[in-house]
Amino acid sequence: xxxxxxPGEFFVIIGPNGAGKTSLLxxxxxxxxxxxxxxxxxxxxxxxxxxxxxxxxxxIVPQQIEVGFPFTVADTVIMGRSPHLGIxxxxxxxxFYIAGVAMKFTDVAHLAxxxxxxxxxxxxxxxIIARAICQQPxxxxxxxxxxxxDPAHQLKIMDLMEKFRREQGTTIIMVSHDLNLASMYGDRxxxxxxxxxxxxxxxxxxxxxxxxxxxxxxxxxxxxSPLGQAVRVTPIPDKYLHTY
Amino acid sequence: MPIGKKIILTTLLLSLVLIVVSIIAISAxxxxxxxxxxxxxxxxxxxxxxxxxxxxWQIRLPRVILAAFVGGTLALGGLVFQALLxxxxxxxxxxxxxxxxxxxxxxxxxxxxxxxxxxxxxxFTGSLLVLAFVTILAGxxxxxxxxxxxxxxxxxxxxxxxxxxxxxxxxxxxxxxxVQHILYWLMGDLATLQxxxxxxxxxxxxxxxxxxILARPMNLLLLGRExxxxxxxxxxxxxxxxxxxxxxxVSIIVSLSGLVGFVGLVIPHIFRLLLGPDxxxxxxxCLLGGATYLILCDLLARVLPSSGELPVGIITxxxxxxxxIVLLLRNRA
Numbered sequence: 001x002x003x004x005x006x007p008g009e010f011f012v013i014i015g016p017n018g019a020g021k022t023s024l025l026x027x028x029x030x031x032x033x034x035x036x037x038x039x040x041x042x043x044x045x046x047x048x049x050x051x052x053x054x055x056x057x058x059x060i061v062p063q064q065i066e067v068g069f070p071f072t073v074a075d076t077v078i079m080g081r082s083p084h085l086g087i088x089x090x091x092x093x094x095x096f097y098i099a100g101v102a103m104k105f106t107d108v109a110h111l112a113x114x115x116x117x118x119x120x121x122x123x124x125x126x127x128i129i130a131r132a133i134c135q136q137p138x139x140x141x142x143x144x145x146x147x148x149x150d151p152a153h154q155l156k157i158m159d160l161m162e163k164f165r166r167e168q169g170t171t172i173i174m175v176s177h178d179l180n181l182a183s184m185y186g187d188r189x190x191x192x193x194x195x196x197x198x199x200x201x202x203x204x205x206x207x208x209x210x211x212x213x214x215x216x217x218x219x220x221x222x223x224x225s226p227l228g229q230a231v232r233v234t235p236i237p238d239k240y241l242h243t244y
Numbered sequence: 245m246p247i248g249k250k251i252i253l254t255t256l257l258l259s260l261v262l263i264v265v266s267i268i269a270i271s272a273x274x275x276x277x278x279x280x281x282x283x284x285x286x287x288x289x290x291x292x293x294x295x296x297x298x299x300x301w302q303i304r305l306p307r308v309i310l311a312a313f314v315g316g317t318l319a320l321g322g323l324v325f326q327a328l329l330x331x332x333x334x335x336x337x338x339x340x341x342x343x344x345x346x347x348x349x350x351x352x353x354x355x356x357x358x359x360x361x362x363x364x365x366x367x368f369t370g371s372l373l374v375l376a377f378v379t380i381l382a383g384x385x386x387x388x389x390x391x392x393x394x395x396x397x398x399x400x401x402x403x404x405x406x407x408x409x410x411x412x413x414x415x416x417x418x419x420x421x422x423v424q425h426i427l428y429w430l431m432g433d434l435a436t437l438q439x440x441x442x443x444x445x446x447x448x449x450x451x452x453x454x455x456x457i458l459a460r461p462m463n464l465l466l467l468g469r470e471x472x473x474x475x476x477x478x479x480x481x482x483x484x485x486x487x488x489x490x491x492x493x494v495s496i497i498v499s500l501s502g503l504v505g506f507v508g509l510v511i512p513h514i515f516r517l518l519l520g521p522d523x524x525x526x527x528x529x530c531l532l533g534g535a536t537y538l539i540l541c542d543l544l545a546r547v548l549p550s551s552g553e554l555p556v557g558i559i560t561x562x563x564x565x566x567x568x569i570v571l572l573l574r575n576r577a
Contacts, residue, residue: 031470051473055475058474059474060470060471062471065471066466068466069467069521070520071520075520079463079464079467082464082475087457088460089524090248091246
């Protein structure tokens with residue numbers, strides 16, 4: 001497969017379960033080696049980067065987060081400064097300032113002293129995004145950040161990412177199961193199936209009825225969203241097939 | 245409070261406690277407690293041929309120093325392994341150190357070697373052999389799970405179980421008067437230290453420094469290895485370095501003191517309950533706290549029985565377990 005993402009782009013990777021979306025994201029993050037081929041960031045092979053330097057450029061919001069140890073929200077967010085710290089790893093005033101701004105941006109500043117395990121799913125996700133922002137990256141990778149959230153919280157997370165991208169020019173690469181979120185927020189999409197790229201391109205071109213039906217293996221309705229400017233994808237349950 | 249200040253304050257406070265407890269331990273003995281005389285002797289103002297001075301310089305002070313090093317190292321070892329394996333039940337012996345070193349020590353005793361250097365060298369070698377085996381086993385696991393927590397844990401537990409069987413076999417086969425010595429060694433015994441062994445203790449000091457520098461990466465490792473990598477940590481190298489450094493210092497200590505139990509398990513938990521999960525704070529705290537705790541336990545092991553002394557390992561658990569339960573309940577409330 002071959003594709004490239006431009007600076008400042010909102011790029012969404014979609015595809016059915018087991019398509020290899022998360023693996024692809026890990027390869028892009030340099031956490032896994034590609035079986036073949038190379039990932040290049042700023043004209044330099046990702047494997048040539050030192051882990052620390054890579055983390056100064058790129059932040060990752062993982063699918064699952066460990067909350068077993070009783071770190072507070074403030075502890076967790078400031079950890080995002082790690083790749084920028086000296087050998088003893090002591091944060092300075094500037095680091096606390098950056099963490100404070102990040103927490104305000106994702107609306108978790110009021111939770112600063114709470115423990116991670118006391119948070120709701122939406123709050124926890126915003127803390128992890130604050131940590132990623134605190135890393136001051138040029139690229140943020142997100143692995144299904146909205147899967148466990150209700151619609152309002154899904155939109156809150158997505159709006160946050162969109163706002164951050166607009167203000168900072170950050171590149172966003174996101175894996176998502178939600179085709180409508182992909183449609184509304186993505187600039188360009190990549191449709192993955194069984195480890196192969198089925199199609200990559202403008203949102204409207206990838207969210208094609210036939211392509212989606214073939215890839216996901218169910219009937220789909222694709223039409224203009226009533227909100228305009230985006231397509232709407234509706235998977236069709238069996239009991240509605242006859243009316244369709 | 246900024247973390248730097250917090251570290252300095254905590255370290256100062258715990259150092260003060262350590263010094264006070266040390267002086268008490270040096271002052272106390274079968275001949276009663278005499279602070280004034282002890283302080284005078286420690287300050288170098290003693291009359292020549294003073295018997296108490298000889299006891300303090302030749303016996304009690306080395307003993308207190310050994311207890312401090314053993315307690316500090318074991319507590320720190322437990323802290324590192326609990327973070328590395330992300331398992332609250334991890335203790336410094338978990339990777340097979342106890343089993344390997346015990347077999348070595350028992351063999352040396354049965355052959356009739358002296359405590360130093362014979363038993364020390366045998367137990368250190370045994371420990372390293374088992375460690376190497378467990379690490380290589382975990383390192384050659386298929387896939388990208390190199391040195392995964394589970395393979396390390398299972399390898400260590402299995403090796404310890406196997407070694408325990410060998411130990412029981414050795415003990416049951418022997419009619420030697422050494423059995424008492426073996427049992428004391430297995431429970432941890434600070435009475436066998438000889439002054440020539442003291443310089444060996446200095447070997448663990450660089451380990452402390454390295455672990456303190458790696459305290460922040462350890463914080464990140466608690467969040468999972470991938471998350472740590474995503475935040476700039478070279479996970480494989482850090483995990484390997486921590487494993488080797490910690491195992492080495494624990495092996496050195498065990499070869500001098502036998503298997504002092506419970507300090508390495510309970511001290512890290514106590515400080516985590518008191519201070520939270522930040523390792524930059526926990527590393528110096530466990531070091532000083534572990535040292536203080538073992539000096540105190542050793543003092544009790546010396547003065548409680550009307551004659552002779554108890555193995556210190558008995559006291560560590562007798563006090564440590566209830567103390568930990570009280571803290572746990574208090575934290576719940």
